[in-house]
Amino acid sequence: MIGRLNHVAIAVPDLMAAADQYRNTFGANVGAPQDEPDHGVTVVFIELPNTKIELLAPLGVASPIRGFLEKNPAGGIHHICYEVDDILVARDHLQASGARVLGSGEPKIGAHGKPVLFLHPKDFNGCLVELEQT
Numbered sequence: 001m002i003g004r005l006n007h008v009a010i011a012v013p014d015l016m017a018a019a020d021q022y023r024n025t026f027g028a029n030v031g032a033p034q035d036e037p038d039h040g041v042t043v044v045f046i047e048l049p050n051t052k053i054e055l056l057a058p059l060g061v062a063s064p065i066r067g068f069l070e071k072n073p074a075g076g077i078h079h080i081c082y083e084v085d086d087i088l089v090a091r092d093h094l095q096a097s098g099a100r101v102l103g104s105g106e107p108k109i110g111a112h113g114k115p116v117l118f119l120h121p122k123d124f125n126g127c128l129v130e131l132e133q134t
């Protein structure tokens, strides 16, 4: 069911410092910051030859990554995103297998303009999983 790794997301305390590090130290192709008010984050995408890195910083007081950064003040891997062909088929299959979908269970539009869902980390080895329909 799952397809390619779409991105690995890293929560960072200083978005511009992290973007500069990837640009200058790694020589990576770093995009412009994008505010995602529906998700409570500002993101910077880094294009790698085979996948992307998503740098995440909190946007707004209710940002879902504030708690993560309180526990991990230096930053850390926040989630991984797998591609699926049909997000509703994937969701129904996963829920039938006992996995919990976060939020309302209905897909939201993610940072790439495509439908996304998040799966409970306790059901996936402690790793928050994002599914993106491609």
Ligand code: CO
Pocket (backbone or CB within 6 Å): 007, 009, 054, 079, 081, 130
């Ligand atoms: Co993501």
